[in-house]
Every structure is written in C-alpha cells, then in structure tokens.
Amino acid sequence: MGTTQLESVPEPKYWHLKTVLTEALDSEFSVGEILPNERDLAARFGVARATLRQALEQLELEGRLQRRRGVGTTVAPPRVGVAVGAEGHTWPGATGDDWQPTDCTDVVPPAAVADLLETEQGEQVHTVRRSRVSQGRPVAAELLYIPHSSVPDLSAIDAPSGAARARAVLRELQHLELEGRDQAVELGSVSAEDAKELDRLPGAPVLVVTTRFHSGGRTAAVSVATYRADTCRLTFGGDIEIHHGPERRAS
Amino acid sequence: MGTTQLESVPEPKYWHLKTVLTEALDSEFSVGEILPNERDLAARFGVARATLRQALEQLELEGRLQRRRGVGTTVAPPRVGVAVGAEGHTWPGATGDDWQPTDCTDVVPPAAVADLLETEQGEQVHTVRRSRVSQGRPVAAELLYIPHSSVPDLSAIDAPSGAARARAVLRELQHLELEGRDQAVELGSVSAEDAKELDRLPGAPVLVVTTRFHSGGRTAAVSVATYRADTCRLTFGGDIEIHHGPERRAS
Numbered sequence: 328m329g330t331t332q333l334e335s336v337p338e339p340k341y342w343h344l345k346t347v348l349t350e351a352l353d354s355e356f357s358v359g360e361i362l363p364n365e366r367d368l369a370a371r372f373g374v375a376r377a378t379l380r381q382a383l384e385q386l387e388l389e390g391r392l393q394r395r396r397g398v399g400t401t402v403a404p405p406r407v408g409v410a411v412g413a414e415g416h417t418w419p420g421a422t423g424d425d426w427q428p429t430d431c432t433d434v435v436p437p438a439a440v441a442d443l444l445e446t447e448q449g450e451q452v453h454t455v456r457r458s459r460v461s462q463g464r465p466v467a468a469e470l471l472y473i474p475h476s477s478v479p480d481l482s483a484i485d486a487p488s489g490a491a492r493a494r495a496v497l498r499e500l501q502h503l504e505l506e507g508r509d510q511a512v513e514l515g516s517v518s519a520e521d522a523k524e525l526d527r528l529p530g531a532p533v534l535v536v537t538t539r540f541h542s543g544g545r546t547a548a549v550s551v552a553t554y555r556a557d558t559c560r561l562t563f564g565g566d567i568e569i570h571h572g573p574e575r576r577a578s
Numbered sequence: 579m580g581t582t583q584l585e586s587v588p589e590p591k592y593w594h595l596k597t598v599l600t601e602a603l604d605s606e607f608s609v610g611e612i613l614p615n616e617r618d619l620a621a622r623f624g625v626a627r628a629t630l631r632q633a634l635e636q637l638e639l640e641g642r643l644q645r646r647r648g649v650g651t652t653v654a655p656p657r658v659g660v661a662v663g664a665e666g667h668t669w670p671g672a673t674g675d676d677w678q679p680t681d682c683t684d685v686v687p688p689a690a691v692a693d694l695l696e697t698e699q700g701e702q703v704h705t706v707r708r709s710r711v712s713q714g715r716p717v718a719a720e721l722l723y724i725p726h727s728s729v730p731d732l733s734a735i736d737a738p739s740g741a742a743r744a745r746a747v748l749r750e751l752q753h754l755e756l757e758g759r760d761q762a763v764e765l766g767s768v769s770a771e772d773a774k775e776l777d778r779l780p781g782a783p784v785l786v787v788t789t790r791f792h793s794g795g796r797t798a799a800v801s802v803a804t805y806r807a808d809t810c811r812l813t814f815g816g817d818i819e820i821h822h823g824p825e826r827r828a829s
Contacts, residue, residue, distance in 0.1 A: 342770065342780050385781045388767040406764060412814070509815040512763050513657060514783060514807040516639040519593065529593050530636045532765060532783060556765040563663070563814060564760040 341381035344374055348382055352391060352402055362392070362400040388532065393557050396528060403557065409461050411510070411554075412563040416538045418505040419455070419471055419548060420497025426469065428493030430456040436472045436549075443539055443549050444474050453478065455493045458524055459552070466559050467536075468521040469552040473500060477547045503542040511537045512561060521553045532556045592632035595625055599633055603642060603653055613643070613651040639783065644808050647779060654808065660712050662761070662805075663814040667789045669756040670706070670722055670799060671748025677720065679744035681707040687723045687800075694790055694800050695725050704729065706744045709775055710803070717810050718787075719772040720803040724751060728798045754793040762788045763812060772804050783807045 362368065369379040383400060386392040393403040409415060417424050433451040436444065446452060452474045459467040475481075478499035485495035515535040522529040538550040554561060613619065620630040634651060637643040644654040660666060668675050684702040687695065697703060703725045710718040726732075729750035736746035766786040773780040789801040805812060 339780060345781075381781070385767045388765055388781075388783050390764070408762060411763075507815075509813065511659065511811045511813045512662075512785065513641070513811040514639055514765070514785065516636045529590055530596075530632070530639075532639050534763065534765065534785075560762045560764040562760065562762045564758075 339381075340374065341378045341385065344372060344378060344382040345385045347372065348386060349391065352386075356402045358402050358404045360402045361398065362402070364399070387557060390557055394528060394531075396526065406558055406560040407462060407464075407466070408562045409459075409466050409554065409559045410563075411512075411536055411561040413508070415562075416508065416510070416536070416550060416552070418501070418540065419457075419550065420494075420501055425461065426457040426459050428455055428457050428490050428497060430489055431493035431496055432488065440472050440549050440551065444472060444546050446474050451475075453481075453496045455496055457493070461559075464558065465525050465555075467552045467554045468524045469550055471548060471550045473548045477503060477542070500548065503547050505540060505542055505547075506544075507541040509539050509541075513537075514556075515553065517553060525553070525555050527555065527557075534559065534561060536561065590632075591625065592629045592636065595623060595629060595633040596636045598623065599637060600642065603637075607653045609653050609655045611653050612649065613653070615650070638808065641808055645779065645782075647777065657809055657811040658713060658715075658717070659813045660710075660717055660805065660810045661814075662763075662787055662812040664759070666813075667759065667761070667787070667801060667803070669752070669791065670708075670801065671745075671752055676712065677708040677710050679706055679708050679741050679748060681740055682744035682747055683739065691723050691800050691802065695723060695797050697725050702726075704732075704747045706747055708744070712810075715809065716776050716806075718803045718805045719775045720801055722799060722801045724799045728754060728793070751799065754798050756791060756793055756798075757795075758792040760790050760792075764788075765807075766804065768804060776804070776806050778806065778808075785810065785812060787812065 356362070363371070365376055365379055369376045372379065383392060387394060390403055390406050393401050395401055419426070432454055434454045435441075435449055436446065436452050436454070441448070441450070444452065452472050455471040455473065457469045457471060458465055459469065473496060478496055480502070481496060481499050486492040513535050515533050516530045517525060517527050517533045519529040521533070522531065534554040534556045536550075536552045536554060538552070539546050540548045540550070607613070614622070616627055616630055620627045623630065634643060638645060641654055641657050644652050646652060670677070683705055685705045686692070686700055687697065687703050687705070692699070692701070695703065703723050706722040706724065708720045708722060709716055710720065724747060729747055731753070732747060732750050737743040764786050766784050767781045768776060768778050768784045770780040772784070773782065785805040785807045787803045787805060789803070790797050791799045791801070
C-alpha cells in the first residue's frame, strides 16, 4: 500500500485531469450548477477534448457529475441510499411498497429469465412493468416475470391490459406464500425504453438487480430491476451514508 | 411497454451498432477471441470511430467485451457470481473466508469512513489491505478500516507492518462479537492502485461494496471493497445464473 506501487503505475492524462477537476468542483461549483461546455473546459485546462471527455466520464461514474438530457453536465447531489434487500424488494404487490405497476403484457421472457423460471421454450409469462420513485425522483424501472402457473386463478374477467391488469396479477400473486429470495447486482447499460423512464441517455451505466422469489419449492417470479447508477447507492440491511471516490481513499 | 413508446425514442447510431455488434459476437466470435482493431471494425460497419468506441463501451458495460491491458478488446466469458452478503463478507479474518490480507498501515481514513467509524478528525486507524480471489482470478481489492479502540490488546510486539501485521490485527478483531452488518453497493471507477491489483485500466467501472460491521453497539470496522464490474455479478443469499442485456429484454 506504499507509494512505490502507486508511482510504478503510469498515471493517464485524464486521471490527473480528473483530480484537478474534482478540486475545481469542490471549490468553485455548487450542486446542480451547469458546467461550461466541453470546448471551454478543454481550453481552460489545456487538454484535448477527448481527454476532457474521459475525465468527465470518470466523474460521472463516481457520481460527481450528471449528464442530463437537454440540460448538459451538472454537478451531482450526493447519491441517495435506496433499500434493495428484503425491505426494498418485498413480495411484489405487498401493501406499502413503493413500486407503481404501470403495465402488464404476455411475453416470452429472455432465455436467462426463462431458465430461472423453468418455463418451456417459447412459453409466455405475465410481464408486469413497474417503476420505483424515491424522494420524488424515478430511481428504478422493473420488469417482473410471473409464470401463468403462479397465478392460476387469474380470471378472464380481470382487466385485459395496462395498470389494472398488472394490479390483478399482483393481487393473485399475493395468494402464494413467499419462502425466500435471492438477489444479484451487476453493471448494465440502460435500454432506450428504460432510459426514457429514468430520465437518462440510452446506454448510461445502470445497476441491474435481479431478484428471484421462491414459493412452493420453485421460482414463483423473477424481477429484473434497473437502478440509476448515477444517483443511487443500493443498500442492504440499512443505509450507509458514504460517498467516496479514489481521491478520498487512503494511499 | 408497447412498441409505440420505444419508437418515440430516437435510437442513437451507436445503439443500433451495438445491436449489430452483439449479433456478430454471437455468431462469429468465441469467448477470449481478440476483436479486430477499431479502425478495421469502423470500416467494416461503415461508422465513425467515435461511434464505434461508444458501442464498444456499451458492450463492455454489459459484460460482453473486456478491454485488457496490453491485449486489446476480447470477447468476455459470462460473468461469475461472487457472494457478497453474509457469506462473502464474514466477520473479517474468520476462518475459511477467501480474503488474503496483504498489508496493514496506520492511516487517517477518508472523511466518509471516519463518519461511519465515529473516529475523531485526524485520528489514525488500522487499515488492512486485502484481496479476494475467485476461481483463480482477482475479483476484489479491499481496504478494511479498524479503529484502534476495536483491537485494544494489539501488542507492541506484534509485527509492525505488512501481511503479518494485518493478520495480527484481524486475529485481535476476532475477540469482538459481531452483532450485525449493513451494506451498500454503488458504481465507482477504479483507482490506479486497485487497477493494477485487479488487472484493469485505471478509471474502469467497478462496483464498490461498503460493509459496516457492528459490535458492542457501535461500528467496529468498515470495509470498502472494489469489485471488478466487468467479470463479477454480486450475489446476495444465493447465486442467480443470469446474463442479460437490453437486447434480450422483452419489449
């Protein structure tokens, strides 16, 4: 952990620029402020625009900057802790969760989801679309895959589509007893559709949380939730108020 | 969730290219294969290099491609599930965990960590550096911050530095009784030092897992672990074998 190791790693130009920019953000800019355009910034720091762009991308990854559609690059507020464990991904449709169902259709799930659900190839499942709002801001978009066998009593007279259909499916799901859940978190890039919902540019980095719900000894539902990586810190079993970047790490 | 919404979102050029590239990866390339250089790829698909680079970055975020130091861009193997909940972040130093202590120094922790530890401003803490290897590959680098008050019986005759010192501190830590843990996961960019250890380029996206360990009604230690985001899927309470990108999502 000495400085020897650090010195032996050649420091890329954008990395140094990032450090300089971080200091400028701390001292000259306030949260929400719009940064000068790339050309002006590159000129001010005497770097090529490609170098500047790399440094800005780093700072976006670390949650210091936000690129906002039609606004430009702004100084980001601290990330918000969003509960993702048992508190945040309760049995879908349970009273009091902060997920809003918006739609429900029948689709053939992606192969990886079909594997988890153990559905047949080409078999359609109920796919409920939900969105999660935290502190007034959209933080996650979810696709919840539910095999027809998990909600066998869904009546033909229930709403055929839309949010009403979604609520009917979730209401039926509540008849099952939740026995357990497991989860995985990984990095992804946001689809055009989710990007719109989350107010991001398509392809922006997101944290993808896959939750498998067990009931009756099998997988009763699978949730694939896309969280904004710029504004969210996913918390498990409590909220840790921490905001760090390498520049604040011990060396 | 209909196609109407999707169609109303203008599809950026790199997004379309990404879809085309994904198909090419599936049909023409195998895991570990090195991609042609950017100039050749841009020529083949008839796009500007900047567009190509954006598409490659997307595919890297989704874990389909890896950029490797001195090798180039290769087709990535499926991500490996790494347990991060209670199984993966046991009480530090517990027998049988897969963390290797490599160093230990006294440092003033970053302000955010000091807040969690409730140490005084400028107060030094033991900082143990550990690395985690999964299936023969380095997957995470950790800084574990332990206030002196958590290990009051650490003897002056214990090793003064290095891995031996780290083991002595962890051995003392075992005398405390672990009462609980909470965790947070967020996106970060890898520091030059961690990059070397994880065989990544500085600034590459990483998943930062902060774990707070409680004992005796206070925070006894804080772990800040940096996981490779390209090769790892962090699992909680079991391993979900899933690999998804927007192209496999229902629409």
